[in-house]
Amino acid sequence: MTLNRIRNVAFLSTYPSRECGLATFTQDLVRALDDVDLIDSPKVIAVSDSDEYQYSDRVIMEISQYDRNSYIKAAKQINKSDIELVVIEHEYGIFGGEAGEYILDFAKNLEIPFVTTLHTVLPCPGEKEREVLRELGKRSAKVVTMAKNTKPLLKDVYEMDLSKVEVIHHGVPYRILESREKLKEKHGFSGKNVISTFGLLSPGKGLEYGIEAVAKVVKEHKDMVYLILGQTHPAIKKRSGEEYREKLIAKVNELGIGDHVIFVDKYLTKDEIIQYLRMSDIYMTPYLGKDQAVSGTLAYAVGYGRVIVSTPYRYAEEMLSEGRGLLAEFRNSDSLAEKLKYVIENPEEKKEMENKTLSLGRTMMWEDIARQYAKMFIKTVEEVRLKDSVVV
Incomplete structure (x- = not known):
């Protein structure tokens, strides 16, 4: 019928x-x-x-x-x-x-x-x-x-x-964009290894572990910059103001990595998100909860063929299988740092992971x-x- x-x-x-x-x-x-x-x-x-x-x-x-x-x-x-x-x-x-x-x-x-x-x-x-x-x-x-x-x-x-x-x-929204190098140049990140995380900020995102990991890697890789993109989740803001963001900023200052961590505190348009992703070398999701069945931010990163370093929440386990990224342990900045270093120090492997991720991303x-x-x-x-x- x-x-x-x-x-x-x-x-x-x-x-x-x-x-x-x-x-x-x-x-x-x-x-x-x-x-x-x-x-x-x-x-x-x-x-x-x-x-x-x-x-x-x-x-x-x-x-x-x-x-x-x-x-x-x-x-x-x-x-x-x-x-x-x-x-x-x-x-x-x-x-x-x-x-x-x-x-x-x-x-x-x-x-x-x-x-x-x-x-x-x-x-x-x-x-x-x-x-x-x-x-x-x-x-x-x-x-x-x-x-x-x-x-x-x-x-x-x-x-x-x-x-x-x-x-x-x-x-994932489709956009034709300039090359990673051109976008880096435009945003003042030429010659940098760009790591990014985007989405509405909330304590469950585990960004404190991402910051600690960057502090460990930056000792050997001074050209690294970590972009934390997005404003605080409105529900969190209503309940506790900017407490979480302020804690993260305090941690950055305490670790002495102010030149390597940049907060972009705004609700990003899709085009802005995609541009930042396109210029990223690594996309990181250090989330704390195992149970997340889907992540729009991770889906976007897969869609644009980024190498992803993530904690093993449910969606990341599936999307990063078959060599499409690297999984680190929950609440473990050493584990995250080790995976970030591996990607930076193995450009051929990085390229291979990007290609594998992109072939899935194109179907999304x-x-x-x-x-x-x-x-x-x-x-x-x-x-x-x-x-x-x-x-x-």
Whole structure:
């Protein structure tokens, strides 16, 4: 049964001008889907935690994050609309209630199929976290994960039916850019070994270990510069101001490496992120938590073929397998330093790692990822329609 008509899809997620990785992900995906003929321009149901956000016309309704009734009301409104499929972008801290349980009120009241995309898969969830995700998985027509190595968890921990689980990579924006050397020259880093980390700053990023590692390597490699790119996460800023950034700056000063560590304290545009990545010799993610199932920043670094030095969180383990980067131990600056030195001192190996990473990165551009999502959406709607039309 093939229905050759345009699908109306809506994404339930945070959305710019709210500043968070999930909002950027959703904006990138819906824009890429605009160019896929089979899908009508996708709409967004934005989850708002305040009234300060200015949304584009793409946002057709808002859910108030901490208001349970808002979720029910939104589901009922969608049921009366021409939307055929909803995509729930699931991340912790985005939905109200204990362990984000208000999203279940939305799911239970929705009368059309929905797909759930998972941005974090906890291997050892609390009872409530497990219950919420298990229930969401049960009610979903499809579940998208961005790493194959989360599938056993979805089955064993969350009791999900693996026949409805799809693996689709995190997307990466495509840009044609000048060479690494030209960009270094433009930014005043000619002749430097550039290490970078980008994303919203928060204590879980483990940047203190990255700074300590740089202090160890710089003794032998004076041409090294470490760029810490991005502003403090708005939720952290609201709670504790710039305490974490100030601690990092104090550590840099204490270690006497002020000339080798540069903080770029701003919310970076995608073009800025990609330019910084393009001029980096090494991309470093010294994250502290094993459980991170996806990292948009790491996906971008893979997309642009950078050598990555990372702690072995779940997503990094998968993306850096087959010689695409180097894994260091958690909370261990000696281990990070050893991996940084290895890359700097072995240019041939570095080149080989870059090529391996780039060959995976080329499959992760948003254009390809959007096509994969579109095919899945159409198949999902058709399967549900077919099931509903079978007379028992």
